[in-house]
Amino acid sequence: MTVETAKHRELGLTDSEFELIVEKLGREPNDVELAMFSLLWSEHCAYKHSRKLLRRLPTEGERVVMGPGENAGAVDVGNGYAVAFKVESHNHPSAVEPFQGAATGVGGILRDVFALGARPIAILDSLRFGELDSVRSRHLLDGAVRGIGHYGNSIGVATVGGEIYFEEPYEHNCLVNAMCVGLAKTDDMVRAAAAGVGNAVVLMGASTGRDGIGGASVLASAELGEGDEAKRPTVQIGDPFEESKVLECCLELLGKGLLVSLQDLGAAGLTSSAGEMASAGGVGIDLDVARVPLREADMEPFEIMVSESQERMLAVVEPAKVREVLALCEKWQTGGAEIGVVTDTGRVRVLRDGEVVGDMPVEALVDGCPLYDLEPAEPEGWIYGNRATLSPDATAEEELLALLAAPSIASKRWAFEQYDSVVGSRTVRRPEAADAAVLQLPEAGNAVAVSIDGNGRRVACDPYEGTTEAVLECAQNLACVGAEPLGLTNCLNFGNPEKPATAWQLDRAVSGLADACNALGVPVVGGNVSLYNEGPDGPIYPTPVVGMVGELPDPARTAGSGFVAEGEAIGLIGPFAPTLAGSELAKQRGVLDVGLPSPDVAAVAAACAVVRDAVRAGRLASAHDISDGGLAVALAECAIAGGIGCEANIEHLRERGCQPEEALFGEGSGGFLVSGERAGLEQLGAVLIGTVGGEAIEIGAGDRSIAVPLADAERAWRSLPAQAERDGA
Amino acid sequence: MIWGVVQFPGSCDERDALHACELANGEARLVWHEERDLGGVDAVVIPGGFSYGDYLRAGAIARFSPAMEAVAAFAAAGGPVLGICNGFQVLCEAGLLPGALLRNEELRFTCRQVELVAEGSTAELTPSAGGEPSSRLSIPAKHGEGRYYAPDAVLDGLEANGQVAYRYAEGHNFNGAARDIAGVTNEAGNVVGLMPHPEHAVDPLTGSTDGLRVFEAVAAAGARA
Numbered sequence: 001m002t003v004e005t006a007k008h009r010e011l012g013l014t015d016s017e018f019e020l021i022v023e024k025l026g027r028e029p030n031d032v033e034l035a036m037f038s039l040l041w042s043e044h045c046a047y048k049h050s051r052k053l054l055r056r057l058p059t060e061g062e063r064v065v066m067g068p069g070e071n072a073g074a075v076d077v078g079n080g081y082a083v084a085f086k087v088e089s090h091n092h093p094s095a096v097e098p099f100q101g102a103a104t105g106v107g108g109i110l111r112d113v114f115a116l117g118a119r120p121i122a123i124l125d126s127l128r129f130g131e132l133d134s135v136r137s138r139h140l141l142d143g144a145v146r147g148i149g150h151y152g153n154s155i156g157v158a159t160v161g162g163e164i165y166f167e168e169p170y171e172h173n174c175l176v177n178a179m180c181v182g183l184a185k186t187d188d189m190v191r192a193a194a195a196g197v198g199n200a201v202v203l204m205g206a207s208t209g210r211d212g213i214g215g216a217s218v219l220a221s222a223e224l225g226e227g228d229e230a231k232r233p234t235v236q237i238g239d240p241f242e243e244s245k246v247l248e249c250c251l252e253l254l255g256k257g258l259l260v261s262l263q264d265l266g267a268a269g270l271t272s273s274a275g276e277m278a279s280a281g282g283v284g285i286d287l288d289v290a291r292v293p294l295r296e297a298d299m300e301p302f303e304i305m306v307s308e309s310q311e312r313m314l315a316v317v318e319p320a321k322v323r324e325v326l327a328l329c330e331k332w333q334t335g336g337a338e339i340g341v342v343t344d345t346g347r348v349r350v351l352r353d354g355e356v357v358g359d360m361p362v363e364a365l366v367d368g369c370p371l372y373d374l375e376p377a378e379p380e381g382w383i384y385g386n387r388a389t390l391s392p393d394a395t396a397e398e399e400l401l402a403l404l405a406a407p408s409i410a411s412k413r414w415a416f417e418q419y420d421s422v423v424g425s426r427t428v429r430r431p432e433a434a435d436a437a438v439l440q441l442p443e444a445g446n447a448v449a450v451s452i453d454g455n456g457r458r459v460a461c462d463p464y465e466g467t468t469e470a471v472l473e474c475a476q477n478l479a480c481v482g483a484e485p486l487g488l489t490n491c492l493n494f495g496n497p498e499k500p501a502t503a504w505q506l507d508r509a510v511s512g513l514a515d516a517c518n519a520l521g522v523p524v525v526g527g528n529v530s531l532y533n534e535g536p537d538g539p540i541y542p543t544p545v546v547g548m549v550g551e552l553p554d555p556a557r558t559a560g561s562g563f564v565a566e567g568e569a570i571g572l573i574g575p576f577a578p579t580l581a582g583s584e585l586a587k588q589r590g591v592l593d594v595g596l597p598s599p600d601v602a603a604v605a606a607a608c609a610v611v612r613d614a615v616r617a618g619r620l621a622s623a624h625d626i627s628d629g630g631l632a633v634a635l636a637e638c639a640i641a642g643g644i645g646c647e648a649n650i651e652h653l654r655e656r657g658c659q660p661e662e663a664l665f666g667e668g669s670g671g672f673l674v675s676g677e678r679a680g681l682e683q684l685g686a687v688l689i690g691t692v693g694g695e696a697i698e699i700g701a702g703d704r705s706i707a708v709p710l711a712d713a714e715r716a717w718r719s720l721p722a723q724a725e726r727d728g729a
Numbered sequence: 730m731i732w733g734v735v736q737f738p739g740s741c742d743e744r745d746a747l748h749a750c751e752l753a754n755g756e757a758r759l760v761w762h763e764e765r766d767l768g769g770v771d772a773v774v775i776p777g778g779f780s781y782g783d784y785l786r787a788g789a790i791a792r793f794s795p796a797m798e799a800v801a802a803f804a805a806a807g808g809p810v811l812g813i814c815n816g817f818q819v820l821c822e823a824g825l826l827p828g829a830l831l832r833n834e835e836l837r838f839t840c841r842q843v844e845l846v847a848e849g850s851t852a853e854l855t856p857s858a859g860g861e862p863s864s865r866l867s868i869p870a871k872h873g874e875g876r877y878y879a880p881d882a883v884l885d886g887l888e889a890n891g892q893v894a895y896r897y898a899e900g901h902n903f904n905g906a907a908r909d910i911a912g913v914t915n916e917a918g919n920v921v922g923l924m925p926h927p928e929h930a931v932d933p934l935t936g937s938t939d940g941l942r943v944f945e946a947v948a949a950a951g952a953r954a
Contacts, residue, residue, distance in 0.1 A: 149838050153871070154779045156741025241739050241782025333738055420840050420871045422929045422936075425745045430936075440934060555934055 007031075011038035017370065024364035032350055032358035035302040037365065039268035040275055043531055046369035049497035050529040053374070053507060056514040061523035063486050069280070071115040071192055071264060073525025074184070075486040077551055081444040082186040084118035087126070087179035087452065087491045087547040089530035093235045094176040098143025099150070102176045103238040106151040107310050109180040111264035114247050115313065117189045117254040118182030121424055122439055123152045124452045125162035125178050126491070126545045130171030132407045132723045137166065140174045141415075141724060147238075148178070149418040154240035155247065158427055159419035160437035161450060166407040167457055167587075169384055172535025177491045179452055179547040183441060190254055192263040193280035194316045194342050199260055201274070201285060201340035202322065204329055205246035205312040209295035212236035212269075212308025242311040242334065249332035250313055258321050258328070265312040271305045273314040274340070275348055279366035284345035290353045291339040301350060301357045316342060376507045377500035381594060384460055384541065388590030396632075396664060396704040400697075403584055403629040403665065404636055404716040407723055411640075414721040428555045432641070433562075435480035435625055440555040447555035449483035451548050455628070456493075456541030458667070461582035462596040463505045467512035467544045469596070472604050472669040474548035475520055476574075476625040479608035480672065481558045482615035483550030488517060490527040490546050495539025497531050505542035506531075513544060519601040522548070552616065559615045561624040562641025566693040568621055569678040570635075570648055571686025574607030575600050576626060577656055578666025584629050585665040599669035610684055611672050619680050626671030632664040632706060634673045635690075636697050636713045645710045648690025649700035660704040730948055732757035733770030735800065735816075737791045741778030742813065742928055749928040750774060753944030762794040772809040772947050773800055775816025777871075777926055787830065787874050788818035797823055809950045810920040811943070814872055817912070817922030826915055826922045827887060828879035830872075834905030838873035842936060843925055844898035845911055848891075865898060866939040870911075870925040877906035877913070877924070884908055890916060895923050919950065 008018040011034065021037050022028050029037060039045060047054070059067045065074040065082045072086035090105025102125075110120050125148055130137035141164070152159045157180070194201075212235065253259050261281070263273045270287065278285045289304040299307075312335075317325050322338055329336025343349075348365055350358035361368075390402050403409055416431040428447060429438035436451040453473045459466030475485055490513060495502040517524055533540045552558060563570075580586050581596050614620050622642065626634040631650070639646050653663035674681065675692055682688065690699075697713055699706040732750035736743045736759045743759060750757035750772075760767055762780075767773065780791035791797060797819065804810045804825055812820040820826040833839060845866040879887070884907055887893055895912035902909045904924070912923025927940030 146837075153838055153840075153873075154739075154741075154782070156778055239782070241779060241784070244741075244779070244782075245738050417840055418838050420741075420838075422840065422869045422871065422926070423741055423745070425748065425929055425932060425935055428934050 032302045036271045041369040053510040057524040071112040079444040084116045084182040086526045087489045088528040090176045097235045098140045099147040102144035102147030103151040104236045105178045107238045109178045113180045113182035115262050115264045118184035120157045120182045122181040123159040126452050127164045128170040128175035145415045151240045153420040155244045158423045169541045173533045177545045194277040195281045197344045199342045200317045200322050200338045202315045203339045206242045207293040207295050208307045209309045236310050245332045245334040260316040263314045269307045275366045278362045284343035284347045286349045287340035288351045374503035376504035378504050379501040386590040390588035396706050401716045405719045409629050410720040434560045435477040447552050449478050449481045449550045451477035454545035456543035458582040460541040463508035464512040465596040467509040468516040469669050470546045471516035478550035479612040480623040483552040485522045485550045487525040488548050492529045493543040495534045509544050559623040563638045563644050563692045564621040568675045568692045570690040571674045571681035573672040573686045574670040575603040576671025578668045583667040604670040620674050621676045624673045630665040640714045645694035645696045647698040652687045660701045730755040730771040733760040734774045735760045735796050737762045737780035739779045743776045745928040746774050746776040749931045754948040762796045765795045767799045775812040777814035788822040791819045792823040804920050811947045812922035820922045831876040831878050840871035843870045843901040845895045867937045868925040868930040875904040875924040877910040
């Protein structure tokens with residue numbers, strides 16, 4: 001027993017989980033079975049610390065075509081088309097090997113989307129690193145950006161947006177979340193459930209090797225720490241060329257109606273794909289590992305079953321169509337092998353040349369893992385550090401320039417220019433041209449807008465309100481381009497849920513997400529949870545990343561964020577009541593503390609509707625939501641984007657009770673900065689706060705007034721390359 | 730007129746190229762890389778992407794495909810051929826165009842809207858053939874290996890023969906290309922390659938329609954042939 005005990009613990013199973021497996025099998029598992037159980041019962045696959053919480057999320061809506069449980073969610077965009085989308089993390093692999101970690105993160109989320117029969121049309125990324133003055137952070141940033149570009153560019157899917165934040169708590173545990181959006185004819189979409197006893201199970205794409213063995217259990221379900229170098233073999237290696245071939249092959253197969261169902265191979269490889277397909281279909285599956293095309297001939301059955309080799313898909317095919325399916329694999333020069341059969345046994349059986357080497361009930365394997373209740377406890381006070389980088393005596397002008405140069409706020413052009421943002425000819429608004437990416441859909445006769453957001457620092461200040469703000473910011477970004485939200489996907493990046501403080505953050509964040517989605521009427525159609533994001537110095541900021549997809553009727557009627565014309569009025573719309581709590585300025589002053597004010601969600605939703613309708617009607621020259629760095633930074637961003645200055649004042653925010661520095665640099669939900677014809681803005685109920693024009697950013701704020709030449713502001717805002725490449729990279 | 734757009738495994742921009750050809754003039758169809766017969770098309774486009782994963786060297790494997798044998802014969806007979814980005818690299822590897830494309834000076838993939846100047850007295854396929862010498866085009870470029878290179882003697886010859894088809898306007902040569910060269914033609918002028926992507930500049934909503942003029946010039950040459 002001691003030998004077995006050691007083995008299951010090494011694989012991440014607790015003693016009681018091991019005993020439960022023995023009870024469900026009626027015997028001790030052999031090595032193949034133990035390896036398979038350890039992966040499917042890992043946090044990464046079983047969501048054992050989060051599944052109960054996720055039940056709080058609203059998942060239904062009249063536009064929902066596919067919800068949680070499928071490879072990705074999908075919403076109806078009209079004219080017989082649906083948009084599929086999902087965000088997923090690849091944090092720990094990227095922390096160990098950023099280029100391949102980020103590249104395979106993109107590859108994995110692409111497969112989730114084309115597994116539904118949707119052609120991927122856009123990628124967005126949400127990245128978190130430590131501060132840029134750390135060599136390690138610069139190395140991770142450079143590798144992750146190159147990796148994302150390498151995969152997305154090579155496969156020909158446009159990377160249209162994203163966000164990058166730099167904060168100390170991500171120093172050892174960076175976050176790489178990738179979101180993919182795909183387009184499908186609704187009737188052609190396919191589910192992942194296996195069906196049809198006697199149907200063939202066909203493995204397509206790359207051959208199976210020893211890469212990524214134990215990725216889900218060893219890497220993704222435990223904290224990072226000493227000796228992570230040795231985990232590099234658990235990181236998968238991506239080959240976008242192989243994925244390109246298998247993508248085109250799968251879409252052609254689905255277009256010809258040759259597949260019953262389709263599933264990608266991600267974490268836990270064949271084990272999870274076969275298990276989940278069988279579970280969803282209420283059937284069994286027999287797989288013969290001797291028929292799996294291998295990179296190394298001497299691989300053991302357990303290695304074949306748990307390998308996370310990339311660029312592989314599993315399909316269920318009617319026997320009469322197998323020959324045609326394999327011929328199409330041949331045409332696309334990608335692998336295709338009949339490796340198993342759908343059975344009525346309700347069991348996953350692993351065979352080698354006909355000999356049974358593993359035999360487990362699907363129910364035990366896929367749904368048998370115990371779910372744990374969290375034991376949340378609110379921490380006392382601010383549990384993260386504070387580091388002052390800005391003198392308390394700085395002038396307002398110095399503060400504005402420091403905020404514009406902050407890596408989290410500065411232009412990310414350095415990163416997004418490394419991505420192909422135009423392939424596919426759909427990109428109506430490229431990165432940083434507007435608050436959300438806009439993609440035209442000539443097939444459906446309209447367009448979609450996509451945004452991804454999540455400010456971990458603010459969630460750390462208040463997990464409930466911070467998560468609410470992330471949802472509202474996405475909705476505001478969509479409103480700025482004239483889009484109405486259709487659905488939401490999320491990735492919950494948190495620390496170790498077995499620690500009470502992290503459990504409390506997770507619990508409050510999920511409640512905030514659920515309440516905000518309910519209030520806005522936006523369903524959650526899919527998502528991903530990444531826990532155990534901790535380094536030697538403690539947990540990351542709790543970081544729920546929200547991706548939202550919206551619809552706009554006419555891609556020609558959308559707005560950019562930059563000011564357009566001299567003399568136009570600048571207006572403020574929405575219930576914006578900024579404070580310095582959790583702000584970038586508070587961070588730079590080193591005075592972060594717990595607590596955020598509560599946004600008025602209904603009032604924000606109403607403001608979104610006003611802005612959305614005005615953009616659609618062509619009544620706004622520009623629209624931008626007020627976010628990191630507050631009003632002063634938002635004004636500067638609009639001015640820089642438009643290449644034209646502005647003059648504004650903070651009188652109205654003073655009337656709302658804000659101190660001058662709160663009005664200038666305070667943050668909070670609900671603020672839109674718009675420009676356009678004066679009378680038109682007044683009709684919308686906008687408060688006029690200034691005028692577009694000149695070659696400076698001038699903000700009247702009494703003794704905190706600002707007058708900064710546009711060129712100086714732009715130089716600060718464009719300083720990221722110098723900060724990211726200071727090693728001469 | 731009928732366009733043929735050659736599709737290799739790993740091509741990315743073939744659907745955008747098809748659409749651009751249709752907008753420019755006429756119908757368009759894909760030519761699978763294993764076909765030895767171009768099926769009577771009037772003009773050929775080798776599209777952008779990462780044919781064969783750019784393994785070995787960009788374009789180095791695609792040049793050996795059966796379709797490229799047919800393209801070489803088509804070009805030798807005077808047929809108009811347009812290579813875009815990876816297609817340009819394939820044409821250089823195949824010896825249908827002079828020079829080579831090296832890694833960008835900054836060693837990074839870059840995607841950026843660039844300004845081009847079309848020129849060249851014998852470059853029938855460039856917009857300048859339509860009577861608009863030195864006209865500027867705004868077109869996106871996106872590549873990691875687009876730094877045009879040829880020995881100085883070859884470059885002198887290209888300039889003397891009017892084989893420089895497109896140059897980056899001042900301040901737009903982000904890849905470090907020799908003499909700001911973005912695209913060249915063969916000596917006869919019927920084969921042209923360029924790194925920027927005219928097929929992504931055919932719709933005002935996505936930024937520019939200047940790319941259409943590159944296709945229209947090819948169509949005009951095809952109609953004359």
